[in-house]
Amino acid sequence: MTTIPEEFNLQSYDFDLPESQIAQDPAERRGASRLLVLDRASGEVRDCMFADIAQLLPRDALLVVNNTKVLPARLIGRKESGGKAEFLLLTPLSLIEPEARTDGWSTAEVEGLLKASKGPRPGERLHFDGLELLVLEKGEFGRSRVRLNWRGELADHFLKQGHIPLPPYIRREDKGEDRDRYQTVYSREDKLGSVAAPTAGLHFTPEIMAALEARGIRTAEVTLYVGYGTFSPVRCDDIREHVMHAEYAEVPEETAGAIARARAEGRPVVAVGTTTTRTLESMASHLGGIGPFRGWTDIFIRPGYSFKVVDQLITNFHLPRSSLIIMVSTLAGRRQIIDAYNHAVRQGFRFFSYGDAMLIR
Numbered sequence: 001m002t003t004i005p006e007e008f009n010l011q012s013y014d015f016d017l018p019e020s021q022i023a024q025d026p027a028e029r030r031g032a033s034r035l036l037v038l039d040r041a042s043g044e045v046r047d048c049m050f051a052d053i054a055q056l057l058p059r060d061a062l063l064v065v066n067n068t069k070v071l072p073a074r075l076i077g078r079k080e081s082g083g084k085a086e087f088l089l090l091t092p093l094s095l096i097e098p099e100a101r102t103d104g105w106s107t108a109e110v111e112g113l114l115k116a117s118k119g120p121r122p123g124e125r126l127h128f129d130g131l132e133l134l135v136l137e138k139g140e141f142g143r144s145r146v147r148l149n150w151r152g153e154l155a156d157h158f159l160k161q162g163h164i165p166l167p168p169y170i171r172r173e174d175k176g177e178d179r180d181r182y183q184t185v186y187s188r189e190d191k192l193g194s195v196a197a198p199t200a201g202l203h204f205t206p207e208i209m210a211a212l213e214a215r216g217i218r219t220a221e222v223t224l225y226v227g228y229g230t231f232s233p234v235r236c237d238d239i240r241e242h243v244m245h246a247e248y249a250e251v252p253e254e255t256a257g258a259i260a261r262a263r264a265e266g267r268p269v270v271a272v273g274t275t276t277t278r279t280l281e282s283m284a285s286h287l288g289g290i291g292p293f294r295g296w297t298d299i300f301i302r303p304g305y306s307f308k309v310v311d312q313l314i315t316n317f318h319l320p321r322s323s324l325i326i327m328v329s330t331l332a333g334r335r336q337i338i339d340a341y342n343h344a345v346r347q348g349f350r351f352f353s354y355g356d357a358m359l360i361r
Contacts, residue, residue, distance in 0.1 A: 004238045007303040007334060011237070014320045015341045022169055023354035026181040031205040034349055034356040038340045040332050045340050047347060050203045050357050053314070054211040057270060057359075061312070062262040063212060064255065064280060065272045066198040067221040069187035071155070072162030072179065073195045077128035085116035085126045087133060088165055090143070092193035092225035092248050093155055107149045113142045113228065131157045143228065155192060165195050167353050169319070182353075185209065186221070194226040199353045200273035200315045220255040224248070224275040224297075234323055244298040244323060249279040251293040256283070259309060260290045268311040274324050277301070277310050277331075284308035301327040303334070312361040317344060317351040332360045 006012050027033050035050040048056065057063070073089040091110040098106040114120060114135065126133040130151060137145040150157055164174040164182050174182075184201035186209070212219065227247045234242045259280070262269055271277040282297035284290060290309070300323060301307075313331060318324035329337040340358070349356045 008239050009237065010234055010239050010321050012334060013239075013322070013325050013329065013338075015338055015345070017320065017345060017351060021345065021348065021351050021355075023350040023352060023356075024170055024172060026177070026202070026354045027350075030181075030185070031203060031208055033203045035203075036340060036344050036347075036349060036356070036358045038332060038336065038358065038360050040336065040360060043336050043339070045343050051208065053203075053208060053359070054215045054217065056361075057212070057215075057217055057312070058268055059216050060265075060267040061217050061270045062258055062267055063217055063219045063270050063272060064259070064276050065184070065186055065201055065204075065219060065221055066224050066226075066276045066279065067184075067186055067188045067191050068194040068198060068223050068225055068275075069189060069192040070164060070182055070194050070197050070226075071192050072158050072164050074163040074165040074174075075128050075131070075158070075161060076163065077126050077131075077133075079116055079120060080125055080127070083117055085114070085120060087126060087128070087146070088113040088115075088195060089158065090195060090228050092227075094191075094193055094225075095248060096154065098154065101149075105149050105151055106154070107147060108154075109136065109145060109147050111143060111145055114138075114144045114146070115142065128157070129161050141232070167196065169352055170354065188221075191223050191225075194224075195228065196226040197353065198224070198226060198273040198275045200276075200357060202354070203357050204272075218258065220258040221252070222255055222276055222279045223250040224279045226275055232323075233319075234321055234326070239302055239326060242300060242302075242323065244300045246296040246298040247275075247278070249282055249293065249295065249297050251279060251283045251291075253292040256291050256293070263290065263309075269309055270312040270314065271310045272314045274313075274315055274318075274327055277313060277327065280309040281305075281307065301330050303330055305330050307331060312359070314357060314359050316353065316357055317341060317349065317355055319352065328358075328360065 134147040283293035
């Protein structure tokens with residue numbers, strides 16, 4: 001029997017977390033979260049407040065954020081038999097190419113997650129308010145290729161009747177406040193289409209952004225449309241066998257230029273969130289350097305990977321045995337991350353999407 005090296009063994013990325021520390025709701029106000037600071041060189045951890053983030057970053061840092069906006073992408077409708085059905089759109093809105101029909105309807109093939117009792121099977125139709133769905137092909141783990149038919153603007157149907165697709169570890173239905181609190185303050189309407197928030201950004205407030213600017217910390221934007229891969233678990237004992245779901249990412253020319261200048265001047269690049277990290281590292285891996293980038297990425301950052309752009313990372317606390325805890329362990333060291341997570345558990349930090357934050361520097 002072959003022994004899996006520790007750094008590639010999925011069980012090495014486990015930790016014990018009380019259910020009570022999985023945040024079910026956002027903090028009472030933005031910016032009120034706690035912040036665990038991990039110094040990679042010494043292994044030292046400090047308990048701080050996120051409101052002090054501007055003072056904890058180098059004055060000359062370049063902060064890079066993911067400006068995507070979460071779509072209320074979960075629709076609840078019915079099958080032709082009358083049974084309840086759910087659909088979660090996975091294809092980013094900006095990549096959907098509708099065809100206009102002569103009867104005033106529009107149509108397009110997209111990918112999504114389907115949930116219903118007894119099916120639905122290829123050829124079945126699902127009905128929503130002003131929108132119809134034809135199942136074309138079923139894939140693994142609920143993913144399906146479907147054809148949508150609708151009148152008017154497709155985004156409007158989701159904005160009107162859709163639900164915010166909260167992660168499965170938030171054990172409640174979405175509420176009205178989630179439409180605001182599950183968005184970053186710098187999300188952009190023209191980047192609407194993610195099915196999950198880049199949650200490290202949820203801690204920022206306009207006041208914190210102003211404090212960063214006052215300290216001379218510059219900000220740049222990328223886009224990664226957060227998809228199903230965020231929730232998809234690693235199912236292989238040997239993590240080298242795991243394949244990431246592809247997500248669509250964009251690095252505009254202005255951001256590429258800001259990163260290139262920071263690197264040339266020796267200023268640190270601080271990524272806000274693992275989605276920003278994936279975008280920047282995908283850019284560098286695809287291009288062999290820094291430049292404008294647009295395309296699909298399935299990069300899996302695991303031990304052995306050498307970071308090409310990101311120097312420091314602001315992130316939330318991640319699920320055990322997930323691709324995200326593997327990514328941050330690759331940056332900071334597996335043992336240091338597990339020790340830091342155990343410290344966070346002992347100190348009562350809140351975990352996952354609506355939880356507290358961590359600065360790895």
